[in-house]
Amino acid sequence: MDRTADRREPTMRDVAALAKVSTKTVSRVINGLPGAGAEVTDRVRAAARTLGYRPNLTASSLRRSDRRSATIGVLFEDLSNPFDAALLRAVEDRARHAGVLVLAGSSEDDHTLQRELLVSLSTRRVDGVVVMAVGGHQDALQQERDRGTPMVLVDRPPTFGGTDCVTTTNRDSSRDAVLHLAALGHRDIAFLGDRRTLWTSQERYTGYLEGLAQAGLTLRDALVRTDLHGADLAETATGELFDLxxxxxxxxxxxxLVTVGAMRLLRARDLHRHVALIGFDDFPLADMLDPGITVVRQDVPGIGRKAAELIFARIDGDTSPPVHAVVPAALVRRGSGEIAPVS
Amino acid sequence: MDRTADRREPTMRDVAALAKVSTKTVSRVINGLPGAGAEVTDRVRAAARTLGYRPNLTASSLRRSDRRSATIGVLFEDLSNPFDAALLRAVEDRARHAGVLVLAGSSEDDHTLQRELLVSLSTRRVDGVVVMAVGGHQDALQQERDRGTPMVLVDRPPTFGGTDCVTTTNRDSSRDAVLHLAALGHRDIAFLGDRRTLWTSQERYTGYLEGLAQAGLTLRDALVRTDLHGADLAETATGELFDLxxxxxxxxxxxxLVTVGAMRLLRARDLHRHVALIGFDDFPLADMLDPGITVVRQDVPGIGRKAAELIFARIDGDTSPPVHAVVPAALVRRGSGEIAPVS
DNA sequence: AACTCCTACGTCAACGTTGACGTAACCGCC
DNA sequence: GGCGGTTACGTCAACGTTGACGTAGGAGTT
Incomplete structure (x- = not known):
């Protein structure tokens, strides 16, 4: 009937008029501040309910002294990637408990896109950002950081100072994986990695080298393949290894994705029961394959939780020295990593 | 040195003072409106750059006549679920091209949480919302819709009128899957479904019934198991089917997840090469299993794109009658659905 | 009785921006 | 020389809210 379908949103002024008080008193009631009597409080609440009043947080944060928007930005590489999605979910859970909402975006490992999204977030006056930095230089991130935006990096550390980050035990876990293979008698262990511009790739490669050294094995350059971005490149590179x-x-x-590509090739050549395989990063159904895939599993929820804790602490004014939190990863044995060499 | 680390953000007033013009002129330059001369434009741009000025979108949208926040809300069940994550990504891509950012949240199929998140979004004056409705009643959604918030439902249609939605061919594709199995000679085809409160579950069950009828098969109630929320329940239920x-x-x-649970049991009893299986919804690595899993694959990016298009059209004032868009799903044959009955 | 203090309100201005409107200067044209 | 039109600005108020501050009335204290 008198549905206010496309009318203006009710404001404090409307509520105040209906309750016959000043807007300031409405403000007090809505925010639960003292200075409003019981009877007036009831009147205001009733008026707000009948009008369907919702406070306007953007106007509020414009005027408030702390200027909080109760919103943070999350800028990952690709929100449809399971790793990124799990991370987002962990941050979101923590944010919810702080009454904060999350503006999410995918940078697609592209500097321009990352910069544009950072500006979009800053323009909306987010209280802080959690970022998975794109590979290469971090000028845009540092610039944003220098403007005073609280920032936490995840998965990859900053190349500039003064910023918190959360990563996993890339190097140590990689070394352990290689030692695990060496202990089974493997002497020819290949390394297949993602783009070398990524810090994680470099760390995992370093771990690989450490593992070889510690096991007394010599590095064979022919067994190292990098810059494999995507499963297809990984599959091709794996094929070339077996032509040696x-x-x-x-x-x-x-x-x-490198693990997936390698798996595809092993299957295609019917090698999957004879060649050992350990992948970095767990993935769904890894246990349902035959053999199950042995992986280094990151504690993704743990990383997200920690990142969220750090960003909220900074937003709340914590000025202690920057933290580089390291969340341990663990080797999960499922079979593929426990295959002994044939010879 | 004179890094303005923790100082106030520069405003139009600061830029105006430096460029020796009025704030209104700065506004014109920043928004690319006519009425500013070339020389003044340059001065303002230079001043904005040296101060590191960023327009305040919240203040801007408060004052502007259209009141747009250039932000939409996305409220799915669980952002860490690959289906939801892929959908979010598709919406986000479309939003980016419209210069719009996405506030994302997980409702966890919980009415209270859904309502709270809707209020949070509305409080931040999002221009519209894309919602995966929680099962059961949709009072909160309808209430929000009635306030005038542009809304599009995905995956599940509204139980109230006047609202766009995007779903897939749940019923038809389920019927086709059953017919595909029947054509191979199967007469005892079981149905394993998620919570019955979900519209998708009901539709898929109806499709199952239609398939049986069309193939001239009779329904055996013992072969129908529903309310299997999560892989574990599905695994148990599947086990019971094979005790019949x-x-x-x-x-x-x-x-x-029901597919995953069933797969686990088939493997545990070494039935996976003898019992046919078709799952609704594709998942990563379905092709790497042995046998590959035949699935009904939804066009997730297509659904997300369509939902985004609809919400942006509504935000732009499109008042044409509500649309129920149906994005077709397709059967992907991989082996598990092509196993003939043993007898 | 005069004072201090407290409670429960109200008034006003300001947050950063833009819409409505004003104005000065200039151009062209009869 | 007067008129209308255009361009390039500026002034002012308002968007919805809250901080600073004011005030009326009552209670308690001396």
Whole structure:
């Protein structure tokens, strides 16, 4: 009937008029501040309800002294990637408890896009940002940081100072994976990695080298393949490894999609029961494959929780020295990493 | 040195003072409106750059006549679920092209949480919302809709009128899956479904019934299991099916996690090469399993794109009658759905 | 009785921006 | 020389809210 379908949103003024008080008193009631009597409080509440009043947070945060928008930005590489999605979810859970909402975006590992999204977030006056930095230089991030925006990096550390970050035990876990393979007798362990511009790739490669050294194995350059962005490139590169005179007997795949590509090739050549495989990053159904895929599993919820805690602490004015939190990853044995060399 | 680390953000007034013009002129330059001379424009741009000025979108949208926040809300069940994550990504891509950012939240299929998140979004004056409705009543959604918030539902239609939605061919594709199994000679086809409160579950069950009828098969109630929320329940239920005197020779699993649970049991009892399986919803690595899992694949990016298009059209004032868009799903044959009955 | 203090309100201005409107200067044209 | 039109600005108020501050009335204290 008198549905206020497309009318203006009710404001404090409307509520005040209906309750016959001043807007300031409405403000007090809505925000639960003292200075409003019981009877007036009831009147205001009733008026707000009948009008369907919702406070306007943007106007409120414009005027308030703390200027909080109760919103943070989350800028990951690709929100449809399971790793990123799980991370977002963990941050979101923590944010909810702080009454904060999350503005989310995908940078697609593109500097321009990352910069544009940072500006969009800053223009909306988010209280802080959680960022998975794109590879290469971090000028845009540093610039944003220098403007005073609270910032926490995840998965990859900053190349500039003064900023918190949360990463996993990339190097140590990679070394452990290689040692695990070496302990089974493998001497020809290949490394397949993602783009070298990524810090995680570099760390995992360093861990691989440390593992070889610690096991007394010599590095064979022919068994190292990097810059494999995507499963297809990984599959091709894996194929080339097995065309070598002395092919590897074990593979260490240093990223999600690289693992998938390698798996595809092993299956295609019916090698999956004879060549050992350990991948970095867990993925759904890894246990349902035959053999199950042994992986280094990151504690994704743990990383997200920690990142959220850090950003909220900074937003709340914590000025202690920047933290580099490291959340441990663990080797999950499922079979593929426990295959002994044939010879 | 004179880094303005923790100082106030520069405003139009600051830029205006530096460029020796009025704030209104700064506004014109920043928004690219006519009425500013070339020389003044340059001065303002230079001043904005040196101060690191960023327009305050919240103040701007408060004052502007259209009141747009250039932000939409996305309220899905669980952002860490691959289906939801892919959908979010599709919406986000479309939003980016419209210069709009996405506030994302997970309702966890909980009415209270959904309502709270809707209020949070409305409080931040989002221009519209894309919602995956929680099961059961939709009072909160309808209430929000009645306030005038542009809204599009995805995956599940509204139980109230006047609202756009985007779903897939749940019923038809389920019927096709059952017919596909029947054509191979299966007569005992089981149905395993998620919570019955979900519209998608009901539709897929109806499709199952239609398929049986069209194939001239009779429904065996013992082969129908519903309310399987999560892989564990699905695994148990599947086990019980194979304890029957006349167990099924084929399974139609009507949801993601249900498929995984059924697969687990088939493997545990070494039935996976002898019992046919078709699942609703594709998932990563379905092709890497042995046998590959035949699925009904939804066009998730297509659904997200369509939902985004609809919400932006409504925000732009489109008042044409509400649309129920249906994005077709397709059967992807991978082996598990092509196993013939043993007898 | 005069004082202090407290409670429960109200008034006013301001947050950063833009719409409505004003105005001065200039151009062109009869 | 007067008129209308255009361009390039500026002034002012308002968007919805809250901080600073004012005030009336009552209670308690001396």
């Amino acid at each position: 005179d002395r092919p590897p007997t074990a593979l260490f795949t240093a990223q999600n | 005197d006349r167990p099924p020779t084929a399974l139609f699993t009507a949801q993601n």
